[in-house]
Amino acid sequence: MTTLSLAAVLAEAARKYPDRTAVVDHAGRYSYAQLWQESLEYAGKLRELGVRPGDTVALVAPNVVDFPRAYYGILAAGAAVVPVHLLLTATEMAYVLRDSRARLVVAHSSQLATAAAAAAEAGIDVVSVGPRPDGGPLPRRLEDVDGTTPRSYETRKPDDTAVVFYTSGTTGEPKGAELSHLNLVMNALINTAEAHEARTSDVVLGCLPLFHTFGQTVSMNGTFRMGATMVLLARFSGDAAIDLMLAEGVDVFHGVPTMYVGLLEAAAGRDTLPALRLCISGGASLPVAVLEKVTQTFSATVYEGYGLSETSPTATTNQPHFGARPGTVGHAIWGVDVEIARPELEERVELLPNGELGEIVIRGHNVFTGYRGRPEATAQAVVDGWFRTGDLGTKDDDGYVTIVDRKKDIVIRGGFNVYPREVEEVLARHPQVAQVSVIGVPDPVHGEEICAVVVPADESLDADTLIEWSKERLGKHKYPRQVRLAAELPVGPSMKVLKRELRQRYSTGTL
Template identity: 40%
Template sequence: MLNLAMLLEDSARNHPEQTAVVLDSRNWTYADIDAEARRVAALLAGRGIAPGDRVALSCPNLQWFPIIYYGIVKAGAVVVPMNVLATRAEVEYFLADSGAKAFFCFAGTPEMPIGEQGFSAFLSTSGCEQFFLITAASEAASPIVGAETLEQALSGRAPIFETVMRQETDPAAILYTSGTTGRPKGAVLTHSNLLLHAATGNQMLGSTDLGDTHLVVLPLSHVFAATVNMHAGFASASTLVLLPRFDPRVALRIMETGRITFLAGVPTIYWSLLNAMTDATDVARIAGSMRRALSAGAALPVPIIEGFGRNFGVTILEGYGMTEASPTITFSKPGSAARPGSAGVPIWGVDVKLVDDNGDTIDGPDRVGEILVRGHNVMRGYHNRPEETAEVLRDGWLHTGDLGRRDEDGWYYIVDRVKDLIIRGGYNVYPREVEDVLMTHEAVSLAAVIGVPDQALGEEVKAVVVAKPGAWLTENELIAWSRLRLAAYKYPRIVTFVDEIPLSATGKALKRELAR
């Protein structure tokens, strides 16, 4: 019997006065966060939420996110985190599909009315019985007619609650995938999935008690930030400096003054930070504190690895994972030299293999196959989707749908998504390889490669490019340049320049929008 909330409770017991969360000029200790989480758990139990019930949470990176998250799991319930950018229709779908009994939702702003959309979705969802509006400050009345504020619901409630213990394989969280095929599916992650992941991460990165000061730039609703920053960070009594909305200039100022030692991001985060630097940026001060920098989501272009290392003296450690794997599958070895393009080696307790189209295991280096995974990180399955679960969990292995290769030292390289593969005239073109080459052009700031329909070839290679400020580059010039560096079937015949590439909340290019 165990509970994911042990991560918070252990640090609150051993380091009660240690700062757990920083938001703007306010600090909360581990004792503060644990006490508030107990109040939330007591509220849920008092409102009829039973162990195993699902409870939804839509909140940016505020102190309330970890408080409510751990309050939900303390009560034995299952947290369903949502991205605050989700539309009303998406929220309604998440509530209905998960069978959520309660919903904690941030009020938002006039420009981003998260609360109004959330309350409307709640009213339209049968079975969701409780709605709590998270406000930025204590308010006497709710800004939304008919909605109870969390402050009102918690008023007078003491921080007294005994955590409900659960079985290791009981669900702790349901996280919805991006839905690249069909509607989003809820990946069920267990208490043991997330607890073992936090312990593995801290062991691998050499974290200790009172270990790090994290700058949290990715949304905690995403499994990467929740695991690497929140769960692993709380397990080591680290301090989380929350940034509700990523702005590279604000992030750099915090890195200068906040003695940040730990940063987890995706390639576009690091790209934005490097591009936001000016002559006034105190590079030496940032470098003097920075201990670890992690990246996932996509392979880091070499210029970003070199630029970050040159400025801040830290080699960005790259990893590969997915929601269904809690999320980490492979990771760079700390202390090893950077291997650009590599996502590292399997983490502790996890097996990885490559298979061909027939499902046969691929041996030997540098052969491309689908990546299969098994270990403590693999989800229990998709919520209420037995057919989809059976499709990806076969013979004890998680079939990722990603293509990869392995070098002679056992380091893995992610080639691309199976579904992103471009087949041009019968030849396989991996968009990520083309993107990596384009990113080495001195005038290219960001690139995304997609396949577009072609009557003769089936698909043609198209590059959508953001040029660096002040750079002058034409479509034909970039095509000619890439032709010299890529095989004849790989280089893009179509190039489009744009001011920005649409990105997901975690910094991935939204290629479906580019293809429209």
């Protein structure tokens, strides 16, 4: 019988590079041998608490060493990890615990208030990890549990569930996307060994939330797969990131577009900047103007990629072998097919020729095994063996994929389709625009109107002047008739701009 466990990513690194630093956080430095041994100890303690192979265990923790320690401990016990979004309310978190059928919650002490309330609402137990908090009745600490440390991890079948990621729920209740050991081992391996020129000597900034698929697979699992070092930053800001990168000699940066904007703002006026060898962007479309500024400021090529929770996440990325092409998300990774399908056909997948606009569809070793407990939703998402992403894009004759927009983000103005990303790319080039997000707002005449929400680079930016400037660069149906100036754009913990919040607030005039 073939077996495979995602826990092997850390176990093998500890065997090969026992004395190398695996993780640096605010509290200290941890070698691979130490981190793996502590994960195995956690596995023994979880078994003592009744966790068995095939169970699910929720993990509520920020970007500190306790996250990977508990993550690999859960996997080593043979259970699947349910990483929990840190901004959820107790009731929202309780929904995730019930829906995932979590047996136990492992919560960092900084997250105990919400996690304990959620666990009580869901009717399951919670244990804490990390520093002992002060005051109040406290749940049992995992460190205080007596358990026999296993010699190695509990092995699993390749298609067994390793991690359950919960989607944002923008089209209904959040769904748990089940990712297998094979999905995640392959994605970590191919991101590092095939798609990008990762090195064991890399020092990677871990600023993406580890509960998120990008931070978890590309940053954490990828770093450990190579035996490199991950420097954790619990709360991102441009200044904090640059200071930490300089202090620790970070040469690899993984981030979403808003993080790159933050780096550029923090870099202004500094005499010394980190020497970045490799930059990877994902999570949302990176405006070409921002990419060019990052390349100029940090003298580093930015490789933009694309993926979803359901695809482990990486499906495509710009790769050194093919060359980076700004404005695209590169080629499909090894062993994965990415094509463009006719978007209006729901019951089957009909592929379109190169150059035509349609829905991006994906098949390969990275596609999830299904939504937990939702066979109908799984059948709607995976059609004819292809995962339907809901994203619109094109693929050129050279194999480069370009994301145009989410199907749900299209603005239909007077019967014409307007793709917000195209408008954002133009507005981002205005010298007084720091950030921009384009949405559709209700309009009695045209159905929807184009609205640009802009964070100015300086106070002199005038909305009317920007509208006139955009008229010269965009078609009559595309340029924004409304420009709203804002101090900042709303973002989630993964630093992605929350367009649904912008639509809600601007449509009702409350922002």
